Amino acid sequence: MNEMVKPAASDDGIVTCDACPVLCRIRAGRTGACDRYGNVNGRLARLDPFVVTQKIAEQSGAMVPFAGKDWDGKLVPGAPTFVTGVGAGTTYPDYKPAPFIVASQYDGVDMVTVVTEGIFSYCGVKVKIDTDRYVGPETAAVRVDGEQVGHVTTAEYGSQMLSIGGVRHLTGGSKKEGVVTCETLLKLCSGEAVAMRVDEGEALTVQAGRPPIIAGAREERMRVGCGSATIGIFAKQWFGHVDEVIVVDDHITGVLTEHQAGRFLDMPLAGIRVRGRKSTPGRYFQVAEPGTGWGGTNVKDPLEIIEKIDPKNAKPGLRLLMVSTTGEHAEYFVLDEQLRPQKAPMPAHLRMTVDRIGENCEPALSTVLFMAGAGGSLRAGVTENPVRLTRSVKDALTRVTAGGAPVYVWPGGGITYMVDVTTMPAKSFGHVPTPAIVAPIEFTMRREDYAALGGHVGSIRRIDDVAKADRLQVQKWHAQGPWPGAPLPKTPAE
């Protein structure tokens, strides 16, 4: 969210902008005639600023209130300040020094941050969707508005990965494919929801930091574990309260009395045989087709997965609990005289265990990591000898951040990095019609290291001078992350 320029709200939510003589009266959520200022939550906000972030430490035991009632939106004097690349602009092609090369001091060390916005053709997002539901086959195309914008990749623990974007969809396909891919990336990176469809799979709605919606159903929870793991976790709590538990799971369905955990408790076999392929005792693969029913299968009625009930072991009155790996689905049955499972009210203790399965499931989210390569010419905005920047990053002498947020720099050649888009300031991303994504990137290093790698030392500006720019926007530093301007280690002696 943009921070205010100054407060100016009236009773009906209209803000009067005094940035120019027109004095636009702006309703909530709208902009003035210039489109530069808008009413954001009842406050006048500059909408195209570049963003600096300030670290307001607990000084003499008191937090300095940031963006509070008494704050005028200006830099807080003396507080550590970091200039981000958001809104900095770019000098593409970067044969000129980057827009801002800023000197600051932190703990008495002279630091230089090169601030720019990169235009990335080689970029995309990796999306992790927390779900056990079947999304679609691996390598299947992921489409938005009918255009392929990416594909389904690996299934990971309790989740399904998608790869969206990448240069081949941005610029390698048809013009429309590129435009739609660019729009999709921009939305995902900006925290907006995107509707997608997987070939031979499901319709998805993905939004960074929000639960995924799969085939119209909102995913609430990650499973506590696979069916077998769930048996292992809860066996002792079920023991004595039920004669058999079947944990329905598309990956591995667990059957308590056959499972190692049930054997350990000396539970008698219940004689209820589930469908599918037996892996090890009490663990079954493929009890049904993948789907959006119980435990990521296509099962709507759990009894469908029971192949037979063996009278050798099963007895009338046998108590059976069937539950999914998230606790979202659960039924309690008692076998009648003909050994047919009959639905019965679930005893309170079993209900408690089902609730506990749910409680142990983490909230299901879609998470979006932006991945991009800061290649050739962008580096030239930083230094006259680009490869030295790459080496400096690899040697951990130069810190790379994206809108001040920490990034993971992939080993190997180039500066290819990944960043959680939700840790970046609002409106960090933009696009150009190439199509390509515009994203902020900052390189921070000791001043002497910057000189050593052939940096544009003559273009260094003092942070106080940059802070005088009229389109400055101050945001509170994202407290969880490391301070992007903190000193880096010294160059090791040769």
Add this chain to the structure above:
Amino acid sequence: MTRSARSGAARAPLSGQRWHFQHGPIDLVLRAWGDAAECARAYEQAWARFATVLPELVAELPDLREPVAPSTFSFPRSGSEKNRPLSGAVARRMWQACAPFADQFITPMAAVAGAVADEVLAALIAGRRLRKAYVNNGGDIAIQLAPGERFETGIVGDIGKPKLTATASVAAEDGVRGIATSGWRGRSFSLGIADAVTVLARDAAAADAAATMIANAVTTDHPAIERRPARDLDPDSDLREHPVTVSVDPLDDAALSAALANGVRAARAYRAAGLIEGAYVELQGRRAAAGGTQAPAAIREERMAWSLHA
């Protein structure tokens, strides 16, 4: 960007020997072609004029937001409550451009962008020897062409997906000195659903007013079109309670054809009345050009390769 302490107007040189003038909501990009010293003097003249344009408009803003009453083609008039005489030069350009459309609802604000472009262009070229010049006010462009010169401009059909979908080519002898584009996605509200209506006319104010009116005409009744009273969105809108377009879902062929035909009919009528030289309409990927033999040639559809950072 250098900001004038007195007026608050700001200017900055851009690449390609252009200047950017900005004051409040007004953003102009200017360029003159000719002898370097002549161009420099031209820019200074334009800058001097620009400094007071916004304050002049603001002084008369309440009057400029009032509808132009029908059948009042002379100017200035002494006046009724609703049409008091306007005194500013830009305000008068606005009123004059809008008066021919006064049988329908229109306020002088329909021509504000074009009128500002015309006024600053007039200052830019006054007494200067230039081959060619333009003042682009957010897509509403006033141009000056010496004999034999041409002006080429690109049309972005959908600002949601910015790319050139057509180019307009104007020759000095065409008599076109203004190009303006209007549509519901733009900065101003529209009663219609056109993604872009580009008009060529004798000056930018005339083009601006006509583009507004043609864009208003490109419409049809359809549940896929969402409208809201203008003042629900902007409490000071000159469009008052008129329903303005806030979203348009994809329309079926019949609705597209009907809306497009309404716009083309309006454009032909304005051309027949001598108000415009030609018009180009874009609606959800469908395109139409209106005018006689000249206009379709002047505005030619062209799919251009994307070029960035030119």
